[in-house]
Amino acid sequence: MSVYKMGDYHYDNQTVRKFIYSSIFWGVLALIAGVWISILFWAPGLNGPGWLTYGRLRSFHVNVMAFGLVLGALIGIFYYITIRLTKRPLLFPKIARFTVYLFNLAIAVGGWGLLMGYTKSLAYNEFEWPASLLIVILWVLMAVVILGTIIKRKEEQMYISLWYIIATVVTLAVIYVVNNLVVPAGLFKSYPVFAGVNGANVEWWYGHNAVGSELTMATLALFYYFLPKSTGLPIYSHRLSIIAFWSLIFAYLWAGAHHLVYTPIPDWIQTVAIAMSIFLIAPSWGSVVNGFYTVREDWGRMRTHYLTKFFILGITFYGIQTVQGPTQALRVVSSLIHYTDWVVGHVHMGAMGWDALVITGAIYYIIPKIYDTEIYSEKIANTHFWLVLTGQIIYSITMWIAGIQEGAMQKAVNPDGTLKYTWDQIVAKDIPYWQFRTLGGVIFVAGMLFFVYNILMTVRKGNALVASKA
Amino acid sequence: MADDVDSQEEFEAKETSKALPGGWLLLFIGVILFAIVYFIAYTPAISGWTQTGAYEQSLHNK
Ligand code: HEM
Numbered sequence: 001m002s003v004y005k006m007g008d009y010h011y012d013n014q015t016v017r018k019f020i021y022s023s024i025f026w027g028v029l030a031l032i033a034g035v036w037i038s039i040l041f042w043a044p045g046l047n048g049p050g051w052l053t054y055g056r057l058r059s060f061h062v063n064v065m066a067f068g069l070v071l072g073a074l075i076g077i078f079y080y081i082t083i084r085l086t087k088r089p090l091l092f093p094k095i096a097r098f099t100v101y102l103f104n105l106a107i108a109v110g111g112w113g114l115l116m117g118y119t120k121s122l123a124y125n126e127f128e129w130p131a132s133l134l135i136v137i138l139w140v141l142m143a144v145v146i147l148g149t150i151i152k153r154k155e156e157q158m159y160i161s162l163w164y165i166i167a168t169v170v171t172l173a174v175i176y177v178v179n180n181l182v183v184p185a186g187l188f189k190s191y192p193v194f195a196g197v198n199g200a201n202v203e204w205w206y207g208h209n210a211v212g213s214e215l216t217m218a219t220l221a222l223f224y225y226f227l228p229k230s231t232g233l234p235i236y237s238h239r240l241s242i243i244a245f246w247s248l249i250f251a252y253l254w255a256g257a258h259h260l261v262y263t264p265i266p267d268w269i270q271t272v273a274i275a276m277s278i279f280l281i282a283p284s285w286g287s288v289v290n291g292f293y294t295v296r297e298d299w300g301r302m303r304t305h306y307l308t309k310f311f312i313l314g315i316t317f318y319g320i321q322t323v324q325g326p327t328q329a330l331r332v333v334s335s336l337i338h339y340t341d342w343v344v345g346h347v348h349m350g351a352m353g354w355d356a357l358v359i360t361g362a363i364y365y366i367i368p369k370i371y372d373t374e375i376y377s378e379k380i381a382n383t384h385f386w387l388v389l390t391g392q393i394i395y396s397i398t399m400w401i402a403g404i405q406e407g408a409m410q411k412a413v414n415p416d417g418t419l420k421y422t423w424d425q426i427v428a429k430d431i432p433y434w435q436f437r438t439l440g441g442v443i444f445v446a447g448m449l450f451f452v453y454n455i456l457m458t459v460r461k462g463n464a465l466v467a468s469k470a
Numbered sequence: 471m472a473d474d475v476d477s478q479e480e481f482e483a484k485e486t487s488k489a490l491p492g493g494w495l496l497l498f499i500g501v502i503l504f505a506i507v508y509f510i511a512y513t514p515a516i517s518g519w520t521q522t523g524a525y526e527q528s529l530h531n532k
Contacts, residue, residue: 275505
């Protein structure tokens with residue numbers, strides 16, 4: 001039926017693979033940095049000189065995680081999904097291949113810069129301008145490949161995953177460019193064009209929607225594609241997918257100012273952001289309900305199809321996340337948990353519980369498919385699953401408790417109106433929670449190492465297979 | 471390779487493709503109503519509520 005030769009797909013599949021390997025490489029570095037900085041919280045004496053200080057390793061962890069691990073995996077997986085849903089190879093395969101090298105160069109330059117102390121000092125956008133420029137070029141080229149392939153598709157109908165991919169590609173392009181409007185002052189320093197209240201508003205419009213596109217919309221594209229694939233069950237309701245998609249897109253871009261509650265941002269902007277945040281529960285839960293109703297057809301697949309639990313637990317944490325987030329936006333809740341570790345718990349339930357499970361689940365699906373073989377070991381995949389699940393839950397819960405305690409101590413006042421606790425007293429109480437957080441992190445990273453091992457062994461098996469066929 | 475293209479049937483359940491679960495629809499309408507009420511109640515130009523006003527009020531209540 002298809003007019004394309006096998007070789008056309010082979011080249012694109014190699015590009016997908018290269019993205020996945022690159023992302024795993026950066027991910028391992030960023031994970032190690034994460035565990036290390038969590039130790040520095042309760043053992044600050046271990047702080048090293050230069051690039052070994054907490055400040056530099058922390059921004060390395062965050063930015064290399066978001067742009068190296070997550071973005072790298074997502075671009076590769078977007079290519080993979082787009083090919084299959086449009087029923088054709090990528091439109092510009094050579095450009096797609098080129099984006100792999102550009103991607104690695106950008107992360108290397110940006111990550112090295114952070115370790116050397118060169119930072120734009122904008123949250124989730126810390127790489128200095130040369131790396132950001134590379135990312136912009138990378139993103140434009142990737143957009144040309146993906147949008148071009150979709151325009152020239154061989155399947156008329158567009159499945160929901162393609163809508164989420166388009167939304168991610170467009171949104172991230174707009175917000176990243178606007179938040180990178182800077183004036184360079186030399187190779188290693190630049191100044192943003194927005195300042196003060198405007199700067200804060202732009203920064204969190206960016207920050208919220210960077211999370212919204214990378215960690216939400218993009219991950220939903222994967223979820224809608226790989227849940228049916230790995231369970232053999234079609235998505236419950238197409239209409240629900242579509243309504244949830246458009247209402248999510250409608251509301252997300254308004255919600256950024258919920259990061260700036262009780263600041264000099266005008267009251268009405270905060271109010272709009274909070275109202276939109278509350279509204280977001282419905283579109284988010286549209287996907288949660290759709291996922292559950294899909295697998296409700298046969299819950300037995302949680303046992304028989306090992307990937308089912310990655311996606312179902314993933315969407316469950318997404319569901320918790322999208323009730324917790326809107327609640328945090330409310331003024332009364334924000335005033336307690338803002339500036340505390342609670343938010344760190346929120347972030348990591350999303351990152352370790354939702355994104356990591358869905359992305360690793362997708363990679364487990366893709367790598368054997370590309371080699372036309374099976375995963376090296378389902379047992380190791382299950383071990384990986386239980387370890388990352390346990391690690392993440394320990395992490396999130398300890399940070400929620402620590403956060404409420406910090407918030408309560410920050411708010412406590414004496415009868416004469418003075419603060420009851422000093423910063424030092426609050427931090428001293430955090431030590432046991434921070435130690436537990438490290439425990440959770442170590443368990444999580446151990447799980448991820450099982451994942452990496454499993455993938456490497458599958459690749460080895462696949463290569464041997466290819467060699468035996470040749 | 472067999473898996474390089476997909477068919478739409480794998481992805482969309484036929485019988486339920488137009489279903490909207492009642493509980494979810496209720497949630498959808500509920501949060502829209504909440505958002506409207508919240509917007510009216512906390513927008514200075516509509517209700518007169520302001521952040522600084524609320525702060526000063528809280529000092530009196532102490
Ligand atoms: C309806 C969905 C969501 C809403 C309304 C929401 C809301 C919020 C709010 C209000 C904050 C700020 C808390 C504060 O500092 O006071 C926050 C922080 C954050 N959220 Fe969510 N959240 C949602 C879902 C998610 C998801 C799915 C993720 C995925 C990982 C996520 C990741 C983050 C991150 C990374 C931050 C930290 C920002 C910082 O550095 O301060 N959120 N969220």
